[in-house]
Amino acid sequence: MAEGNHYGDRVNMIGGFGNKGIVHNHPAPQQQPTLEEALRTVVALMRELRAEVPSEDRGSFDEALPVLAADEATTAPPVRRRALLTVAGIAAMLGAVGTPLLDAARAALELLGVGG
Template structure:
């Protein structure tokens, strides 16, 4: 396009200097809703259930009904269930990390 002086994107000009490491982009992903986050927690807990010892399966089984109710669940019961899942996820190591991250995200949303 001739004469079009509009540019929509990064324009970087570096004149001299040292130690340039590139461009840092701060793109913020849209925040998930509490309902979406709780749904992810439930899915991850179900997936992890088959990978943990029987005692931990009982903790997961106790937590899932409360969390499956989503945001309509009683807040204290929901928080207890999330904490129980966090404990299970933390004790099984790397395979529990996705669930632990998801539980933390849910707890952050609840704390607001």
């Protein structure tokens, strides 16, 4: 075999039995959630973290919850966008405890075409 650049797999199997050849174990690409799935995650995290929200911000937080939990057909994207931005801002103020909610809100905003 000539020396030089080689790209790809090179396998030499000499002897043995029960050889399987090359087995590539690549993880399946992660499927991006739908907007509805992302919003369900946001709503679930909001319910978990509500007690952590300062009382002065709890009204805005509570107003965003039904908007994000509503059926897609009944809520306009700009309304959801504003609610998600509110939730993301409050989650950011919560620090480490709010990080999962902030990440979920950002993911939902990306699915709405905001950020990225």
